[in-house]
Amino acid sequence: MPGKAQHFQGPQVSCCSKYLLFASNVLFWLLGAAFLAIGLWAWAEKGVLSNLSSITDLGGFDPVWLFLVVGVVMFVLGFAGCIGALRENTFLLKFFSVFLGLIFFLELTAGILAFIFKDWIKDQLNFFINNNVKAYRDDIDLQNLIDFAQEYWSCCGAHGPNDWNLNIYFNCTDSNPSRERCGVPFSCCVKDPAEDVLNTQCGYDVRLKLELEQQSFIHTKGCAGQFEKWVQDNLIVVAGTFVGVALLQIFGICLAQNLVSDINAVKANW
Template identity: 30%
Template sequence: MAVAGGAKCVKYMLFFFNFIFWVCGLALIVLGVMVHQSLLNTAIIKGYTGSPVVLIIVGVVIFFIAFFGCCGAWKENQCMVTMFAVILSLIVIVEIGTAITGYVFRGKLPEFLDERFKSMIAGYNKTEENRDTLDAIQIQFKCCGANSSDDWINFSANKTSVPDSCCKNMTKNCGVGAIHNAEKIYMDGCQPSLDKFLMKNLLWVAVGALVIAFVQITGIVLACILMRAIRSGYEVM
């Protein structure tokens, strides 16, 4: 027995919202890929790329279950609509958890960056990974050291040199004896700029997850209303 009246309106609304879910899934995939790529390019935090990956996975799942929800709504299949609501509820929980994780990590970011910078500066001459990462950061953000060029005081035996990546015009050995030469090198540290950059990325992850979760909650409510209408129709029969 087909639903009628207000329930029929809910049916079409749920069908429409599934198209919105499809768009949301695509948006999550794009957002997750963009943020994940940004964090990978900033190798100093390569161990903290979990939230964007979760968003990508959730986006792919939403992308496919949107079709499942459309079929359930159109055919008025109670089982399909119920499964759609359950799966969507689980996804919302994951998204909220991702947003909370991003928010919590934002508060710990300065401390984490400080520890990472100290460790990588100390190991600059020991491993190619540390050297390439710090050089890339200093070139990208036009900075030197974590808080200032003084962080490179132990870089060389003469205590007055910095890596060439600190130079405004980078050439071979341009950082030799230039630790306090503002005309040749950038004096400001990288940590404030990097902190601002990462805060912005994490904020986008949190906001994106919460906004899309809110839209999905509306879909869950509509699915529950349609389930009740379908069940009532069977009971009348």
């Protein structure tokens, strides 16, 4: 109508995409910071931070590395997604998308390779467990991780209790002066429901007994086989978890790309 001003509504940034991406990445950012803090605290407790050369001294896997790597990845991704969405910064949003896409691609590739090379993966798992059995007493975090795995999966060693011969404290050689000689860690023991107090010496001398007798005192199945059985028994849960994580990653990438498109459309209209 003549005399009435007409207002043209140009492209706008979707508030839903912006604040949904921001909120989810704030949580991601804080979780990453928490993982980093736990990892650094664990290293500080072990004196690693005061002597950085000791990082390479361990013969086995240091579980703290897992916290640090996951923490760094989550912190960087959370920062890029959070600040990128809040400040409508296309560089950070594109970095977030590419980084998350790369992680998704690596996960997909690892899954396909694991399915194709199942036997090789199993051999590597056996090697990994046995390598860490050797270093059982060298690091308290590694020790706790192995004890947790053996208790949770009701197993002992990679293939069986005799794998503990690889450890200098548990091997059966005559020259071994350790009281734990020919034994296994307490986490291998079959728990007695009647016992309220944990008997940490329950594995002493147990490998001096016949294998049939050992079954009354300790778990005789290897952790590699038990882990494989657990995955098969919980295949739906494991597969569902991976699919759920993948969908969240794809959703995050789509949100970021949608936001970048909105920002570019707004800028083009200036």
